[in-house]
Amino acid sequence: MSKKTETMLTGRRIMRALLSLCALLLAAEAIIHRHAYFALEATPLFFALFGILATGLVVAISFALGKLMARAPDYYGGDDD
Incomplete structure (x- = not known):
């Protein structure tokens, strides 16, 4: 596997991890009760x-x-x- 392909795959993994974390936090926002x-x-x-x-x-x-x-x-x- 070339260095460029490896870098692209790593970038995609990081992006997927960040998007998953954002989705998880948005879901938690609906569950957690805040004292506004x-x-x-x-x-x-x-x-x-x-x-x-x-x-x-x-x-x-x-x-x-x-x-x-x-x-x-x-x-x-x-x-x-």
């Missing part, structure tokens, strides 16, 4: 949705900051050929 301080916390899957939205917000902010802080392609000088 705010009414919004009692909403089913609130913390999963909050995590997805927070991650999306971090990605969007980092993308915007990357565009803002990026240097021009010819920052170090033009073609001297």
Whole structure:
């Protein structure tokens, strides 16, 4: 088996393990009784949705900051050929 194929299989195993863990935690969310301080916390899957939205917000902010802080392609000088 080639190194590339082995790496792809390892990546797939890790992804399947993470997706299985997420599914297990989502199922546990329905079973576990939480003592919510705010009414919004009692909403089913609130913390999963909050995590997805927070991650999306971090990605969007980092993308915007990357565009803002990026240097021009010819920052170090033009073609001297």
